[in-house]
Amino acid sequence: MRIYIDLFLTFFRIGALTFGGGYAMLPMFKKELVQKHNWCTEEDILDYYAIAQCTPGVIAVNTASFIGFRKKGVPGAICATIGVVAPSILIITVIAAFIRHFADNTYVKHALAGIRVSVCALVAVTVFGLFKKNVKDILTAFLAVAAFTVTFFLGFSPIIAVIIAAAAGITVKIIKEKKKQTAPEKKSDKEDE
Amino acid sequence: MTTFLQLFYEFFKVGLFAVGGGLATIPFLKEIAENYPWFTISELSDMIAISESTPGPIGVNMATYAGYSASFSEGGLLWGILGGIIATLGIICPAIIVICIVSKFMEKFKTNKFVEYAFYGIRPAVAGLITGAMASVFVAAVFYLNDTGKITGLNIPAAVMFVVLTALYAKFNKIHPVIFIVVGAAAGIIFKL
Known part of the structure; x- marks a missing residue:
């Protein structure tokens, strides 16, 4: 216990x-x-x-x-x-x-309105960091833009976006791996350089 | 009673699909705001501010606040407290279940390439999702809206404040977010946002 x-x-x-x-x-x-x-x-x-x-x-x-x-x-x-x-x-x-x-107090209302603006600023900076860290190539850039577009403009659920992004990550990486396996000479050339 | 069940179910989903902690819960909370009368988009940014200024993990704080707001309007203080507890249990349940399973084969999970590949796709998508959710919060904070949610004009002091605070936070990101939130509140009262 x-x-x-x-x-x-x-x-x-x-x-x-x-x-x-x-x-x-x-x-x-x-x-x-x-x-x-x-x-x-x-x-x-x-x-x-x-x-x-x-x-x-x-x-x-x-x-x-x-x-x-x-x-x-x-x-x-x-x-x-x-x-x-x-x-x-x-x-x-x-x-x-x-x-x-x-919530109905005037000062509290103004204070909350100001706080909302600073929250936007805080999140903007944090999200910019996330983009810099995780958008590394065309696929990741596409996924970031696509996730934004389908949820913001088309009203899709973020759950669907997360599942599709996971599937896309796995599929593309495996295709890349297969390509590497079929062309091993090319890869070793690159490593020499 | 149905509200409690809905709260548990909705926050269970947030706990299950919001991968990456903290801000990753925002897109899911925004979806809840649109589908249920529990809290508004503006209240969502209040929630973010409160979570940034109080101890504890952000996702959990948000669940408690949302659960409280949702149930308070139905049955007052006691229901609010119960709702907060139920929503919080909802968000932590998937974590407990998943972790208890994962820790049995932790080493394998850590080095599993499919997990790694999935996250290669999920991380940039999450950045896009948060941007999408914050775009709505941003519009509500910086523009004047009419009752139907259409933009009627730019709130110039708020827009200026956003630019200044974003630049400051990007430059001095060692400063604790709570300072920016206090500054935002003060500016909101001074400029009558």
């Missing part, structure tokens, strides 16, 4: 003290999980992160599930994950109640 409470409390602290999610949580994970509890190594955490990014869902939640599962199976995963989201539930509920109550 002790370990379940420990898992819950540790991840509760992580959830309560890290702003921003994602990579912002990495130092906190290290401090709590490696240095304090010795539940895993630093390499383990980087591995969890890598996999958490390739599995659906929120990265911090995935990492919590991973460590909880490794310690105590499915119940452990549940304790750790509930722990990491509990602070959000508490804090956000209070804020949501507050905003609902004051």
